[in-house]
Amino acid sequence: MPTLVSHPDEVKVISRRFGMGAAEIDKYIELDGYKAARLAAEKGPEWIIAEMKASGLRGRGGAGFPTGMKWSFVPKQSPKPKYVLVNGDESEPGTCKDHVIFLHDPHTVIEGAMIAGMAIGAKTGFIYLRGEYRYLLKIVEKAVADAYAKGFLGKNIFGIASLDFDVITQTGAGAYEVGEESALMESLEGKRGVPRIRPPFPAVVGLYGGPTIINNAETIAAVPHILNMGGEAYAKLGSERNGGTRLFGISGHVERPGIYELPMGYNLKKAIYEVAGGIKGGKKLKAVVPGGSSCPVLLPEEIDIGLDFDQMGKAGTMLGSGGIVVLDETVSIVEFALRVIKFYQHESCGWCIPCREGTDWIKKTLTRVYAGGGVKKDIDNVQYLAENMMGRTFCPLGDAAAMPTLGFVKKFRKEFEEYVDGKQSGTKLMPANDLVEIGSHS
Amino acid sequence: MSTVANTIFSPELAARFDKLVTIYPLRRSALVPMLLYAQDELGYVSDAAVHEIAARIGIFELDVRNVLSYYSMLRTKPAGKYNVQVCTNISCMLRGGYEILDHCKKKLGVENKGVTEDGQFSLEEVECIGACCWAPAMQVNYDFHEDLTPAKVDRILDDYAHGLGKDVK
Numbered sequence: 001m002p003t004l005v006s007h008p009d010e011v012k013v014i015s016r017r018f019g020m021g022a023a024e025i026d027k028y029i030e031l032d033g034y035k036a037a038r039l040a041a042e043k044g045p046e047w048i049i050a051e052m053k054a055s056g057l058r059g060r061g062g063a064g065f066p067t068g069m070k071w072s073f074v075p076k077q078s079p080k081p082k083y084v085l086v087n088g089d090e091s092e093p094g095t096c097k098d099h100v101i102f103l104h105d106p107h108t109v110i111e112g113a114m115i116a117g118m119a120i121g122a123k124t125g126f127i128y129l130r131g132e133y134r135y136l137l138k139i140v141e142k143a144v145a146d147a148y149a150k151g152f153l154g155k156n157i158f159g160i161a162s163l164d165f166d167v168i169t170q171t172g173a174g175a176y177e178v179g180e181e182s183a184l185m186e187s188l189e190g191k192r193g194v195p196r197i198r199p200p201f202p203a204v205v206g207l208y209g210g211p212t213i214i215n216n217a218e219t220i221a222a223v224p225h226i227l228n229m230g231g232e233a234y235a236k237l238g239s240e241r242n243g244g245t246r247l248f249g250i251s252g253h254v255e256r257p258g259i260y261e262l263p264m265g266y267n268l269k270k271a272i273y274e275v276a277g278g279i280k281g282g283k284k285l286k287a288v289v290p291g292g293s294s295c296p297v298l299l300p301e302e303i304d305i306g307l308d309f310d311q312m313g314k315a316g317t318m319l320g321s322g323g324i325v326v327l328d329e330t331v332s333i334v335e336f337a338l339r340v341i342k343f344y345q346h347e348s349c350g351w352c353i354p355c356r357e358g359t360d361w362i363k364k365t366l367t368r369v370y371a372g373g374g375v376k377k378d379i380d381n382v383q384y385l386a387e388n389m390m391g392r393t394f395c396p397l398g399d400a401a402a403m404p405t406l407g408f409v410k411k412f413r414k415e416f417e418e419y420v421d422g423k424q425s426g427t428k429l430m431p432a433n434d435l436v437e438i439g440s441h442s
Numbered sequence: 443m444s445t446v447a448n449t450i451f452s453p454e455l456a457a458r459f460d461k462l463v464t465i466y467p468l469r470r471s472a473l474v475p476m477l478l479y480a481q482d483e484l485g486y487v488s489d490a491a492v493h494e495i496a497a498r499i500g501i502f503e504l505d506v507r508n509v510l511s512y513y514s515m516l517r518t519k520p521a522g523k524y525n526v527q528v529c530t531n532i533s534c535m536l537r538g539g540y541e542i543l544d545h546c547k548k549k550l551g552v553e554n555k556g557v558t559e560d561g562q563f564s565l566e567e568v569e570c571i572g573a574c575c576w577a578p579a580m581q582v583n584y585d586f587h588e589d590l591t592p593a594k595v596d597r598i599l600d601d602y603a604h605g606l607g608k609d610v611k
Contacts, residue, residue, distance in 0.1 A: 174515030190470035
């Protein structure tokens with residue numbers, strides 16, 4: 001079971017019930033559970049959306065799109081049923097925040113989905129968990145069954161006529177790509193998880209062709225808390241245009257890795273050196289991947305910035321999924337870049353040629369460099385390939401592979417050049433005989 | 443009583459499948475979970491499973507295979523009774539994921555994607571499993587094992603070898 005960590009700088013909103021046994025419905029109710037849903041049912045859809053807009057909540061999956069605005073795009077009248085889809089396909093390397101939400105507070109996801117349903121007029125919600133999270137799926141399935149038994153799901157909820165909401169849980173079966181919203185809908189429809197072209201956007205034509213809102217599990221988990229405390233109060237916890245708090249997962253070379261709930265805009269350097277206890281073993285910091293593996297790397301001199309969507313954007317990177325991966329001085333960036341692209345090459349669904357071919361050729365080129373047979377032209381080629389993937393694919397996976405690659409090659413150009421000159425720095429972690437296996441794609 | 447005569451699945455799983463195809467707006471939405479649950483019971487997705495799942499949903503076998511080949515957790519060959527999946531993605535790699543994988547190879551005497559001769563264990567290097575803050579991590583039959591060291595891996599695998607390991611299928 002994942003260890004829970006804590007730090008005095010944390011502001012516990014989403015994590016306030018962690019470790020308190022709130023997966024049990026009675027405990028959840030005791031801790032204000034299903035209060036927000038009742039309030040939402042009384043106040044109605046316009047009030048819900050207004051509160052969500054006031055909260056400044058932005059999508060926690062990584063794109064940072066304002067949630068209230070997303071919900072307001074759903075047409076009021078629709079000939080087809082509308083749906084709420086909770087994205088718990090958490091697969092971005094460095095990210096494990098939804099893991100702890102499902103483990104410690106599954107009802108908040110159910111309640112959030114239900115409120116989202118009331119806001120847009122949907123009567124069915126899906127909670128999609130990645131296939132690897134089987135034990136969490138069981139926890140969520142039990143929570144759903146308990147919610148039905150208590151009358152929080154089903155027909156005439158809270159005794160209100162025609163207030164109906166059903167939740168269906170779904171498992172994936174191993175595919176990073178399915179975390180992308182349109183691929184997620186394909187997967188849920190029993191197909192290969194390849195992306196759809198947009199427009200039309202899911203808010204208009206989504207799951208089964210009906211208007212659909214797709215939100216990350218953490219976004220949905222924040223909803224009941226926002227309604228309970230009020231949108232404005234939630235917004236004030238964070239920084240400008242970045243409402244509230246967020247679960248940050250700090251991993252890699254730190255003394256106290258873990259999931260910490262910090263206010264939006266919290267200083268990244270402080271998060272690493274104070275909250276997570278600094279670099280492991282007193283070593284020197286080399287680089288930080290700030291929001292999951294797809295975010296461009298930051299150098300030690302660049303980390304004195306606030307953790308919100310805008311400040312990270314200004315720094316040339318992204319807040320992403322909030323998975324902060326810390327690299328100490330022993331890491332070879334060449335090796336790290338290869339490991340990152342190996343992942344994206346494996347996960348590219350192959351639908352768009354720039355991504356399918358680009359990830360493969362970058363991986364092949366970096367493999368040669370890593371094995372010691374690289375030339376300087378290889379570094380240029382990697383950059384050229386990555387630049388030509390950007391913005392040329394249906395879904396953001398192509399960008400997600402290209403952006404970190406460009407970050408590594410541009411910011412650590414000297415290290416790449418020294419590497420091809422035979423001056424290899426850093427401890428090798430990947431065994432050389434694994435390079436053959438890296439080529440396999442099963 | 444299953445809706446499919448001569449089902450290859452256990453009565454419990456057949457009953458579960460009977461229900462599963464009815465809960466979605468489209469029957470086909472049951473496909474990915476059915477493939478995974480079939481694999482859990484049979485050890486892999488066999489030709490007979492593909493045939494029956496296609497019939498249950500009312501789609502072509504080709505449609506089933508098309509989806510089957512996409513998802514990395516689905517396999518068409520048997521794995522060991524205990525499938526050991528070691529994560530080597532970035533967060534795990536930085537905290538010794540490759541060392542753990544190497545240790546498992548030596549301990550089990552198999553390479554990546556190998557199955558031990560007695561069929562008890564199989565080993566697989568996998569991409570991020572969502573346990574980054576508790577790295578290095580691995581899964582055995584869906585059960586997570588975190589903050590691994592070679593000594594801890596020995597204890598976990600010995601437990602499974604003695605039938606004491608958890609199986610959260």
